Amino acid sequence: MTTYIAKINQFAVMTGMALSGIGSSAVTPANALTFNFTSTDVALQQAIDGSAAPGSSQALAANGFKAAGSRWSSLFTNNVTVNISIEFKPLATNILGLANSSTQNFSYAQVYNALSNHQSSDDDRNAVTHLSSSPALSRLINYTANNPNVADISTPYVYSADPNSLIMELTNANAKALGLATTGVTDAFISFSSDFSFDFNPTDDISADTIDFVGLATHEIGHSLGFFSGVDILDSNISPINSNGPFNDSLFEFVTPLDLFRYSTQSTALGTIDWTADRRDKYFSLDGGANSIASFATGVNFGDKQQASHWKDELGIGIMDPTFAFGQLGEISQTDIRAFDVIGWNRADAAVAVPEPANFIGTFIFAAFGAQLVLKRRKKLFKSVKKAA
Ligand SMILES: [Zn+2]
Numbered sequence: 551m552t553t554y555i556a557k558i559n560q561f562a563v564m565t566g567m568a569l570s571g572i573g574s575s576a577v578t579p580a581n582a583l584t585f586n587f588t589s590t591d592v593a594l595q596q597a598i599d600g601s602a603a604p605g606s607s608q609a610l611a612a613n614g615f616k617a618a619g620s621r622w623s624s625l626f627t628n629n630v631t632v633n634i635s636i637e638f639k640p641l642a643t644n645i646l647g648l649a650n651s652s653t654q655n656f657s658y659a660q661v662y663n664a665l666s667n668h669q670s671s672d673d674d675r676n677a678v679t680h681l682s683s684s685p686a687l688s689r690l691i692n693y694t695a696n697n698p699n700v701a702d703i704s705t706p707y708v709y710s711a712d713p714n715s716l717i718m719e720l721t722n723a724n725a726k727a728l729g730l731a732t733t734g735v736t737d738a739f740i741s742f743s744s745d746f747s748f749d750f751n752p753t754d755d756i757s758a759d760t761i762d763f764v765g766l767a768t769h770e771i772g773h774s775l776g777f778f779s780g781v782d783i784l785d786s787n788i789s790p791i792n793s794n795g796p797f798n799d800s801l802f803e804f805v806t807p808l809d810l811f812r813y814s815t816q817s818t819a820l821g822t823i824d825w826t827a828d829r830r831d832k833y834f835s836l837d838g839g840a841n842s843i844a845s846f847a848t849g850v851n852f853g854d855k856q857q858a859s860h861w862k863d864e865l866g867i868g869i870m871d872p873t874f875a876f877g878q879l880g881e882i883s884q885t886d887i888r889a890f891d892v893i894g895w896n897r898a899d900a901a902v903a904v905p906e907p908a909n910f911i912g913t914f915i916f917a918a919f920g921a922q923l924v925l926k927r928r929k930k931l932f933k934s935v936k937k938a939a
Pocket residue numbers: 561562563564565769773859860871872
């Protein structure tokens with residue numbers, strides 16, 4: 551059957567500040583998450599291979615991507631190689647970058663069983679305990695053609711999919727982490743514009759009027775590891791955004807592992823996750839919605855104007871925030887790590903307590919100051935990046 555649902559796996563390239571730094575005291579795990587960066591651009595591939603002139607833009611970009619990959623490698627121990635095709639070249643005017651992940655579909659039972667088999671932290675155990683019993687997965691949804699609330703299809707209702715349907719959508723990398731995929735395809739494609747002013751060294755301050763290259767690459771790789779929401783597909787397939795919409799609920803086979811922890815007050819009361827496109831608060835919860843850990847963004851068109859595949863903006867939740875300001879340092883937060891943990895990535899520090907970073911207050915003040923300083927530019931960036939999506 552042909553559907554006319556427009557898929558969007560392309561994320562506008564931006565991110566936000568993190569309040570807590572992750573130390574470089576990385577454990578070297580027996581198993582390892584590794585990244586295999588390649589490029590169809592000959593000069594960039596030479597830089598990846600280490601044969602480009604040091605300090606050249608291609609060498610800086612290649613090393614920036616590798617540094618971003620190393621951040622994720624230091625945090626998770628899944629024995630997985632993530633293949634990422636990168637480019638660093640002039641893109642269309644005002645487009646900072648483009649990012650796209652390869653995905654695969656699975657049944658909820660497959661994903662439920664995989665998550666059950668990959669419990670390695672207290673968060674994992676709590677999360678799996680509160681998952682909907684396999685194989686049935688229900689969700690609060692709206693803006694569908696068969697919404698029983700015919701007078702107003704923005705009204706949420708509970709939809710339970712056929713247990714045999716391939717309702718789940720996982721990035722290839724996430725599927726590998728869960729042992730559901732071993733294929734050698736390219737897991738993600740990331741292009742950054744060489745026309746933007748980037749700061750390639752995040753170990754000192756990010757210069758004003760520049761973008762933290764490693765932070766931005768960290769964010770985009772984060773999407774490829776599975777931080778995304780199918781709500782963006784619902785949000786972009788509602789009339790008049792897609793003139794062919796609305797569509798029947800059964801066509802929306804795009805529930806992501808992260809969506810299994812997406813709740814609202816309303817969905818919690820109904821004992822299900824929240825997969826609606828609207829402005830109500832949606833939050834990350836590992837106990838069936840009882841407690842909110844952090845809020846998610848709610849959608850470009852029918853939500854809060856940001857892609858639902860991110861944390862809520864302006865709260866400094868983590869590297870998966872939706873916007874990124876000039877002069878802002880992007881780092882992975884503990885909240886980020888918890889989200890990646892429960893979708894299948896095994897924490898390198900799972901066996902030890904997670905301490906609060908000693909420099910928490912200082913980092914926060916610096917970040918807040920920086921954000922205020924660049925507020926106008928942030929808006930400018932957002933506007934230009936939206937054109938890329
Ligand atoms: Zn993003």
